[in-house]
Amino acid sequence: MSLSRTLKILVLSFALVNVAMAAPTSAQIDRIQNTISTKVYCMCGCATTLKDCPDLHCPVKAKMDQIIRTDLKQGKSEKATIQDLVDIYGEKVLAAPPASGFNLTAWILPGVGLLIGLFLAITIVRRWRRPAVQSATSAAAPPMDDNVRAAVEEEMKKYVD
Amino acid sequence: MNQVGAVGLIAALVFAIYGAITGAIAGKLRSPRMLKSAQRAVLGFFVTATLAVISLEYLIYTNDFHNAYVAEHSSLALPLRYKFPVLWAGQEGSLLFWTWLLAIYIGFAVLLNRRKNRQLMPYVISISMAVATFFALADFAVANPFNTLSMASASGMTPFTPADGNGLNPSLQFHQMTIHPPLLYLGYVGFTIPFAFAMAALLTRQLGDNWIRVTRRWTMVPWMFLGTGIVLGGNWAYHVLGWGGYWAWDPVENASLLPWLGGTAFLHSVMIQEKRGMLKVWNMSLIILTFFLSIFGDFLVRSGIISSVHAFAQSDIGPWFTVFLAIVAAFSLTVLFLRLDFLKSDNRLDSIASRESGFLFNNWILLAAVLAVFWGTVFPVVSKAIENETVTVGPPFFNKVMIPIGLLLLFLTGAGPMLAWRKTSFQSIKRNFTIPLIVAGIVGIILFAEGIHGLYTWMSLFLCAFVATSIVAEFYKGARTRMKTSKEKFPSAVYNLTMRNTRRYGGYIVHFGIVLIFVGIAGQAFRFETQGLMGPGDLLHAKDYLFRCEKITSGQKENYQYVTVDLAVTKDGHAMGVMRPQKRFYIASRQPLSHIALRTNLARDLYVVMAGTDQDSGKAIVHVIINPLVQWVWIGGMIVLLGTILALIPSRIERQMADIHKHQEATVEAHHVT
Numbered sequence: 082m083s084l085s086r087t088l089k090i091l092v093l094s095f096a097l098v099n100v101a102m103a104a105p106t107s108a109q110i111d112r113i114q115n116t117i118s119t120k121v122y123c124m125c126g127c128a129t130t131l132k133d134c135p136d137l138h139c140p141v142k143a144k145m146d147q148i149i150r151t152d153l154k155q156g157k158s159e160k161a162t163i164q165d166l167v168d169i170y171g172e173k174v175l176a177a178p179p180a181s182g183f184n185l186t187a188w189i190l191p192g193v194g195l196l197i198g199l200f201l202a203i204t205i206v207r208r209w210r211r212p213a214v215q216s217a218t219s220a221a222a223p224p225m226d227d228n229v230r231a232a233v234e235e236e237m238k239k240y241v242d
Numbered sequence: 243m244n245q246v247g248a249v250g251l252i253a254a255l256v257f258a259i260y261g262a263i264t265g266a267i268a269g270k271l272r273s274p275r276m277l278k279s280a281q282r283a284v285l286g287f288f289v290t291a292t293l294a295v296i297s298l299e300y301l302i303y304t305n306d307f308h309n310a311y312v313a314e315h316s317s318l319a320l321p322l323r324y325k326f327p328v329l330w331a332g333q334e335g336s337l338l339f340w341t342w343l344l345a346i347y348i349g350f351a352v353l354l355n356r357r358k359n360r361q362l363m364p365y366v367i368s369i370s371m372a373v374a375t376f377f378a379l380a381d382f383a384v385a386n387p388f389n390t391l392s393m394a395s396a397s398g399m400t401p402f403t404p405a406d407g408n409g410l411n412p413s414l415q416f417h418q419m420t421i422h423p424p425l426l427y428l429g430y431v432g433f434t435i436p437f438a439f440a441m442a443a444l445l446t447r448q449l450g451d452n453w454i455r456v457t458r459r460w461t462m463v464p465w466m467f468l469g470t471g472i473v474l475g476g477n478w479a480y481h482v483l484g485w486g487g488y489w490a491w492d493p494v495e496n497a498s499l500l501p502w503l504g505g506t507a508f509l510h511s512v513m514i515q516e517k518r519g520m521l522k523v524w525n526m527s528l529i530i531l532t533f534f535l536s537i538f539g540d541f542l543v544r545s546g547i548i549s550s551v552h553a554f555a556q557s558d559i560g561p562w563f564t565v566f567l568a569i570v571a572a573f574s575l576t577v578l579f580l581r582l583d584f585l586k587s588d589n590r591l592d593s594i595a596s597r598e599s600g601f602l603f604n605n606w607i608l609l610a611a612v613l614a615v616f617w618g619t620v621f622p623v624v625s626k627a628i629e630n631e632t633v634t635v636g637p638p639f640f641n642k643v644m645i646p647i648g649l650l651l652l653f654l655t656g657a658g659p660m661l662a663w664r665k666t667s668f669q670s671i672k673r674n675f676t677i678p679l680i681v682a683g684i685v686g687i688i689l690f691a692e693g694i695h696g697l698y699t700w701m702s703l704f705l706c707a708f709v710a711t712s713i714v715a716e717f718y719k720g721a722r723t724r725m726k727t728s729k730e731k732f733p734s735a736v737y738n739l740t741m742r743n744t745r746r747y748g749g750y751i752v753h754f755g756i757v758l759i760f761v762g763i764a765g766q767a768f769r770f771e772t773q774g775l776m777g778p779g780d781l782l783h784a785k786d787y788l789f790r791c792e793k794i795t796s797g798q799k800e801n802y803q804y805v806t807v808d809l810a811v812t813k814d815g816h817a818m819g820v821m822r823p824q825k826r827f828y829i830a831s832r833q834p835l836s837h838i839a840l841r842t843n844l845a846r847d848l849y850v851v852m853a854g855t856d857q858d859s860g861k862a863i864v865h866v867i868i869n870p871l872v873q874w875v876w877i878g879g880m881i882v883l884l885g886t887i888l889a890l891i892p893s894r895i896e897r898q899m900a901d902i903h904k905h906q907e908a909t910v911e912a913h914h915v916t
Contacts, residue, residue: 133487
C-alpha cells in the first residue's frame with residue numbers, strides 16, 4: 082500500500098469518526114429538545130412553555146418541535162437552536178427575557194429590591210434599639226443569670242404569643 | 243326573570259352608593275340614626291345582590307339563551323352539577339358573583355359588630371360600600387350579565403334566542419372548579435373588610451391596638467380562603483391540564499399569590515404591634531398593599547392586558563380598574579400620611595436576637611417575594627410600553643428568582659419562632675437550635691449519600707428537616723412542661739397546650755403544612771417522563787413501570803365524545819391493574835381535553851395522559867410522567883388549612899378575657915340604668 086493511499090484512508094477514517102462523534106445521538110437530541118422546550122413558549126397563544134402546552138395536539142407546538150429537532154439533528158447547539166426560534170417568532174418566544182438591554186432590569190430589580198429591603202430592615206432595627214442612656218440605666222439592674230433568663234423565656238412563651 | 247335580575251343589580255348599586263354616603267355622614271356627625279340607616283343599606287345591598295344572583299342562576303338552570311351571558315357560557319347538554327359554576331365562568335357573571343360575596347362579607351361585618359366598635363363601624367360601612375359601589379357599577383355599566391340577545395331585521399332590532407348555547411369551557415367541568423374559583427374570590431373579596439377597618443381607624447384616629455385585634459380574624463379568613471383556593475387551583479391544573487404540573491407562574495396564578503404574600507406579611511407583623519406597640523405605620527401600609535394587590539389581581543384577570551390561560555377575554559373594563567386602583571392608592575396613602583403623628587411606636591427594640599427582628603426579616607423576605615412576582619408579572623407590559631417590544635416572563639425567570647427567596651423564607655419559618663420576644667440569650671439560641679440543626683445535618687448527609695446533589699433540592703429538604711424538627715420540638719417542650727406541672731399524659735398535654743394558645747400552635751401547624759408543600763415541590767427535581775405511540779399489544783417502559791396497550795375504544799357521553807386507551811400496568815413484574823387515560827372532545831364548545839389516569843401514593847404519582855391519536859397509524863399517543871412526592875403538596879395544603887382554622891378558634895385565654903370584658907360591660911350597663 083502506497084503512502085498516499087494509507088494517508089487517504091487515515092484522513093477518511095478520522096473524518097468519519099469526527100462526524101460520528103459530532104452528530105448527536107437520539108438520546109442527546111431528546112434531552113436537549115426537552116431543555117429547550119422549557120426555555121421557550123408555545124406560540125399558539127396558550128401562554129405556557131412549549132413543554133407544558135395543554136393542547137398536546139397543538140399544530141404550532143408540533144411545528145416548533147420540528148424546527149428544534151431539525152436544528153439539533155444538523156448539529157446546531159442549544160443556543161443556536163433557540164436563536165433560530167427567536168429569528169422566526171421574535172423575542173417573545175423566550176420564556177425568560179434575555180439579560181441584556183432594558184430586559185436586564187427584569188433580572189436586576191428583584192435583587193436590588195432584596196438588598197434595599199435588607200438595608201431598610203437593618204436601619205429600622207438599629208433605629209429601634211434603645212438609646213444609650215436607657216441602656217445605661219437598665220445596666221444598673223442586677224444581671225440575670227442565664228439559666229434564670231432561659232426559664233423566664235420558656236415560661237413567657239406560654240403566655241406571650 | 244331577566245328584568246328581575248337587572249332591577250336587583252340596579253337596586254344593589256343604589257344601596258351601595260347610599261350606604262357609602264350615609265356611613266360617612268354617620269361617622270362625621272356621630273349620628274346613631276344615620277348609622278342605623280347605613281346598616282339598613284347594607285341589608286338592602288345584600289338582599290338585592292342576592293336577588294340578582296338568584297335571577298341569573300334561574301336563567302342558567304332554565305337554559306334561557308335569550309340572555310347573552312347564558313348563551314355564551316351554558317348549553318342544553320351541560321350537566322346540572324356544572325350549571326351553578328356558570329355564574330363565575332365569564333366576566334359579567336363573575337363580577338356579579340364578586341359583588342354578592344362582598345355583600346355577604348359586609349353583612350357579616352355589620353352583624354358581628356352591631357354592638358361593638360361603634361366609632362369605627364360607620365366608616366367601615368362607608369369604605370366597604372364604596373368598594374361595593376365600584377363593583378356594582380362596573381357590573382351594571384360595562385359587563386352586565388342581564389344583557390339580552392337581539393338581531394337586526396327589517397323592522398329594526400328584534401329579540402333573538404339561539405336554539406343552544408356555546409357551553410361551558412371544558413376545563414371548568416371538573417369538581418375542583420366548583421370550589422376553586424369561589425374560594426379564590428372569597429380570598430380576594432375578603433381583604434376589603436380589614437382594609438375598611440384600617441381606613442376607619444385612620445379616619446377616626448382610633449389607632450390603638452383595637453383595630454388590629456378586630457381585623458386579625460378578618461384578615462385570616464380571606465387569607466385562608468385564598469391559600470386554599472391557590473392549592474385547589476394547582477390541584478385542578480394538575481388533574482385537568484395534562485402537563486403533570488401544578489404551578490406555571492402564569493400571570494393569573496401570580497395575581498392570586500401576590501395578596502396572599504402581602505396578607506402573610508401582615509399576619510406576622512401584626513403580632514409585633516399587638517405585643518410591643520411597634521410597626522404601626524408598617525401594618526397600615528401592609529393592609530393597604532394587600533387590598534391593593536387583591537384588586538390588582540382582579541384587574542389582571544379581567545382586563546386582558548396580560549395573556550394567560552386563566553384570563554377572561556380582553557374587555558373595556560381595564561380603564562375602570564385602573565381608575566379605581568388609582569383612587570384606592572391616592573385615598574389610602576393620603577389618609578395614612580395625615581395620621582403619621584398618631585402612629586408612633588410605643589416601644590423600642592431590646593435586642594437584634596429577638597422575635598421582633600425575626601418578624602421584621604420575615605417581612606423583608608415576603609415583601610421581596612411580592613416585588614419579584616409583581617415585577618415579573620407586569621414586566622411584559624412595562625417592556626411593551628417603554629421598548630415597544632413584547633417579551634415573555636415565564637417559569638425560568640421565576641424559578642431563578644423565587645427559589646432562593648423561598649429558601650430564605652423557609653429558614654425563617656423555622657428560626658423565627660425559636661427566638662423569644664424582646665431578647666434571646668445565647669444559651670437559649672444554642673438550646674433551641676441544636677437539635678433541629680443536628681437532625682437537619684443527619685438528613686442532609688443521608689440525602690447527599692443517596693445522590694441528591696442539586697443545591698436547591700438538597701437545601702430545600704435540609705431546611706424542611708430543620709423547620710419540621712423545630713416545630714416538633716416546640717410541641718414537645720410545651721407538652722413536657724405541662725406534664726410536669728399538671729401531671730397530664732402526653733396526648734392530653736399536647737391537646738391542652740394547643741387549645742390554650744390556638745393562635746401560636748395553629749401557626750406552628752400552618753408552618754408544618756408549608757414544610758410539606760416544600761417537600762412536594764422539591765420532589766419535582768426527580769420527575770421523569772416519556773412518550774410513545776401505542777396500539778393493542780404495544781409496550782412502553784417508564785423506569786420500573788411497564789405499560790401494555792390492551793385496547794383503544796371510542797364513544798359519546800352526554801356532552802362530549804371520547805377516545806380511551808386501556809393500559810395494563812406492571813411494576814417489577816407485579817400487575818397494578820389497568821389505567822384508562824381519555825381524550826375528550828366537547829361538542830358544544832368544540833374544544834378537546836385530556837382526561838388523565840392517575841395512580842398515586844405518598845412516594846410518587848404515576849400520571850398518564852392520552853394526548854390523542856396518531857392520524858397515520860391510528861395508535862394512541864401516550865404520555866407517562868412519574869412525579870415524586872406530589873401528594874405532599876396537597877397534604878401540606880390541607881394542613882395549612884387545618885392550622886389556620888385552629889388559629890381562628892378563640893383560645894382558652896382569649897375566651898376568659900372575653901368573659902371578663904362581657905361582665906365589665908354588663909356592670910357598666912347596669913350602672914347606667916340605675
